[in-house]
Amino acid sequence: MLGEKELIKLFPDFKELVEPSGIDLALDEIFVQKSSGSLIDNEKNLPDLEPLNGPIYTLESQTAYLATIDRKIKIPKGYTMLYKPRSTLLRSFVSVQTAVGDPGFYGTLMFMLYNHGKFDYKIKKGDRIAQGVVFEVDGSGEYNGSYQEEE
Numbered sequence: 449m450l451g452e453k454e455l456i457k458l459f460p461d462f463k464e465l466v467e468p469s470g471i472d473l474a475l476d477e478i479f480v481q482k483s484s485g486s487l488i489d490n491e492k493n494l495p496d497l498e499p500l501n502g503p504i505y506t507l508e509s510q511t512a513y514l515a516t517i518d519r520k521i522k523i524p525k526g527y528t529m530l531y532k533p534r535s536t537l538l539r540s541f542v543s544v545q546t547a548v549g550d551p552g553f554y555g556t557l558m559f560m561l562y563n564h565g566k567f568d569y570k571i572k573k574g575d576r577i578a579q580g581v582v583f584e585v586d587g588s589g590e591y592n593g594s595y596q597e598e599e
């Protein structure tokens with residue numbers, strides 16, 4: 449796993465968010481689901497989304513949301529990034545569900561939030577919701593999938 453000194457070099461855009469062993473990731477927008485979706489024979493049909501009104505968002509009990517991170521990230525070739533929730537959210541009954549960041553990915557990260565609690569939870573745009581931890585990948589290729597954006 450990479451530490452602070454290496455992370456500052458590899459992720460200059462996140463300089464002030466670098467932690468001893470990871471990078472803090474801050475909330476941008478939150479979306480609710482507006483239509484059905486499907487995945488059939490690798491054909492993706494993503495649900496339509498509607499943004500919530502911010503900057504203070506209310507997560508209702510037993511409801512799922514999608515959240516974007518406030519700046520685009522480039523994961524250099526030869527590295528992968530795993531995303532873990534900020535424990536303050538877990539301590540508040542809100543989970544952050546995440547996947548794997550691929551070597552070479554450039555774009556906007558999107559995570560799922562779920563309020564497992566019995567009550568509303570309020571969270572503001574700009575607050576940190578997760579931490580990315582970075583590992584070296586031997587013999588890595590480069591991501592060029594459907595979520596890749598133009599640099």
Ligand SMILES: O=c1ccn([C@H]2C[C@H](O)[C@@H](COP(=O)(O)OP(=O)(O)OP(=O)(O)O)O2)c(=O)[nH]1
Pocket residue numbers: 531545546547548549550551553556557558559591592593594595
């Ligand atoms: O929780 C996560 C984890 C990763 N990513 C970004 C970085 C990752 O490199 C990219 C693609 O993720 P993944 O490979 O899991 O997506 P896929 O569903 O396999 O997409 P594709 O078919 O385009 O490869 O999305 C997120 O936005 N959210």
